[in-house]
Amino acid sequence: MLSRRLLRDAAFIVVPVIAVMAILPSVYSNHLLLFNFVVFLTLAQGVNILYGFTGYLPFGYVGFFGAGAYGFSIAVLHLKAPPLAALIAAGAAAGALGLLLAPLLRLSGAYFSIANLAASLAVLQIISNPNLEDITRGPYGISLSGVFNPTLAYAMALAILAATLLFVAYLRSSNFGLALQAIRENLFSASMAGIDVVRARMIAWLACALVAGFTGGVFAWYVSVFFPETVFGAEFSIFAIVFALFGGTSTLLGPIVGVVILYGVYNLIGVSAPQYFQLIYGFLIMALVLFLPNGLTSLLQRRGIDVP
Amino acid sequence: MPPEQTAAPNTRLEVIGIEAAYGSLQVLWRVDLQVGKGETIVLLGANGAGKTTFLKALLGLVRVTGGTIRFDGENLTRLRTDQRVRRGLAFMSEIAVFQALSIEENIRIGAQTLDAKRARARAEELYAIFPVLREKRRAAASSLSGGQRKMLGIAKALAADPQLLIMDEPSAGLSPLFVREVVKTLSDLRGHGLSLLIAEQNVSFLDIADRIFVLEGGRIGFAGLVSELRQNDALARAYFGLK
């Protein structure tokens, strides 16, 4: 019964989303915009994995994204790795950062978020430090023109998105997903259900880190020229979190809806007048917390509809 | 025999059919209760019978979903907690005191509705009743023993000179010796027009009760005099669970 749900979600959500994002480049010319859509679809699901299923809100999520971008770049620049191998390095960098930051999971809600934010800022400070110019190019930025291949990078981004969506679909239909939600609801009851709380939480945390790391790597590959502030920009964390919350976390559909609506709006008005967008955005976040803390999909769920 | 259901001239608190719920979980069902002027009421009930919820509903700490609460004839049902306290209700919770604050401060905070001069005079009256508190007035409440802490809780609740003192399990966490001391203190406080409503599990408090109410599963299962209760198995059922 559970695996039937997985198949249903895969067939009716994952396959159509990937198909649409695969076809769009041939009918719509702004490929960078489409690429960014794929990036945010993936990051929003990454936030969903952690926040939606375990209740930890990663305010410094961009740290993993940036670590992935730099892991990719360093592998290309210093190890002369081919892009696909460098992507592995991107994941490894984010995974290593995840392991390093795992002790943060011992902190409760708000403290975790703040500490995570501080951690991402610390990583930015380290990477952009002029003393590390030989390794990271410091504040002067990275240029990867040698491996520039937007078509392949876009395809890889789609593959990462597909894997992420399938993982979330798996969480929604598996005992492991139930266990994570049980931990979110009550730590003590969860351990009395026989769940190894520390281990399960760690898996979700690393999955969340890997999603951002791979996405950061493929982002570095796609744009090929960037500065530390580009790939550690707070807006990656913020957008991913707000998109996921706006749509509704712990569902597969919610974050997708959030990205399509909000990132769509952003591209309609945000690019031409960023400060007005920031204003609207800020108000939107506040309204969300005060009036719809569980996101758009909760409107349906309140009516008893099972949102995939 | 249930007690009189209409508000007699000497009725201080009159509760008519209140209901309360936590989300979809209903906790109180049409609870009626009256407290007269100078009367002492003991509300018995097992853990989970809804005693605390009921008291909190009287104070406005829990929202009621139905029913009316009148105090000296005035409808309190829609008032905030601080407004009810200004009308003359006082509540002593199970926690009873601010542990981090000094004894003096606890009493001053209890008297926050009085002007400064009256508050000082009131504190002196209370120190006269509880000399041990005067001795330790500058110490943090956390330094008091359990029994002394309850005394401070009573003093804090009485600081605003209320007409009705509502207490949630004053015996909780106390050894029998201290329970007797608390009962004695309350017994001395009775009369002078002060009404008491005490939610308890400990039967020692029956000694000072004018009337008893028993809450069972969120409903009033018995209301009457102590002597009537002794012949009724409601107490046995509610408190001991014995048949």
Next chain:
Amino acid sequence: MLIYTLFAGILFGLYFSLVGLGLNLVFGVMRIVNLAHGDFLMLGAYLAFWLYTLSEVNPVAVIPLAFVLFVLIGLPLYYILVPRLLAAKDPEMLSIILFFGLSQVIEAVAGIVFGRSERSIPGGELGRALAGFVNLFPGANMESGPVEILGQTFPAAWVVAGIASLLAVLCVYLYLYRTRLGALTRAVMADREEALSTGIDTHRVSAIAFAIGIALAAIGGVFAPFMLGSITPAMGVEATVTSFAVIVIGSLGNPLGTVLGGIIYGVSYMLMQSYLSSWANLLPYLLLIAILLVRPSGLLGRQVRLA
């Protein structure tokens, strides 16, 4: 060099105490995290900047104005945002998101109104204020300029900011421990539920604490051009994280612990600046994470860890 560094660290430490104090007061009373704290600081900085640029008002004179103005902003803001928040399932967590939204709004409005470019006020202004004040005393004759203490020369701005911060902390102490409203505020801090049971109008007490918290941030902002470098609409985030580091080091929810946190922070900041300057910017983040992990209750106590 070391004496200079330590003394400068204490001056900065006092200032950082002021920066964090309001955030800790709000956290202590309401158990919510005002992630827009740094943005109120930024607004205070712009208030000082514009009053100076438009009519040469000395920044020190802006302090009372900033206090009144931001208390008046804070009171209605409390009633719009916080009661609804406190009624929610997990106010602490939601407060981060809500006030992040507010921080975005403030930053956007500031960007639209003030522009994005960096601004500053000449450092000599505070020196003039200090000299002017000292010369009020008969027989005193102070030049406006750097101040010499223990044979070391410090910018007058640092000294003035340090003294003003100390006075602000003192005022908060007197408010909390010597006034009736302050006692009620501490009662709410100690146990909100019990405060409600005692008949305290907790929303009124909290609203005032919230407004004071914001006003303290704004006063901190008045000195920001001298202590934190040039001001921009985007400076809020860093100021918030710094404030958070300061109050976590001291003790969350204990406003006076902020002074300890501020001084530790200030001294280590100055030590980093003197001996390891290229890594100094890392300090707030590392200190914050380290303290949360090693001694999560801060140096003076409160549990924030789960398992």
Next chain:
Amino acid sequence: MSPEKAPLLTVNNLVKRFGGFRALDGLTLSIAPGEVLGLVGPNGSGKTTCINVISGLYPADGGEVLFEGKDISGTKSHHLVHLGINRTFQVPKPFLALTTRENIEVAIAYGNHPQGLTDAQPLLDSLNLTKIADRRAAELNSAQQKMLDLARALATGPRLLLVDELAAGLNPGELEWVGGKLKELARTNMAIIVVEHLMGFIEQVTDRVIVLNAGKEIFEGKLTEAVRVPQVIEVFLGGAHAA
């Protein structure tokens, strides 16, 4: 205890401190398979702390806990569950966002039930939860949440079950029914420790009680004998209403 069976659980000289307060002060007890042991005592006497330490929620500060002769002090809760220990909570803590059925399913999936339980349905049926199986736990009333808590514990196939104040908030009918349930479980050789305020319930289900006061045992034996021991009466009823 019954001499013919080796004890399943033995607790020796257990100490648990909270700050300067000794919640458990050298407690010793043991229980055999198939036995129902009652832990009774006033508020704060250490009953729930005892259960929390045995189930691994807190580490002990002294003494040892032996399960089938092996020291299990310091073992993580989920390992204890896999060894065959489970518990209910005084205030039930179900996974509120999950349905009743999902609550049980997650315990089945992670609980390593020794007989390889795979389906929640039998448990739903046996604890009267079938009608509400697809409702979210947040929508259940407190009695239903208690039954769900018990079902969650049973889903992991415990050989030692710790029951913390199950009876509070249940009506007499439900009480009798759940008491029967516990005795039925004991007949399957499950050892059960029951912490309870309601003496009638204790009398119905237990073979033997241990009376705790201030973290120490003051009586062990049948409940009917306990009520004749002056020290027990003193602790319980404050002396005045012993009869």
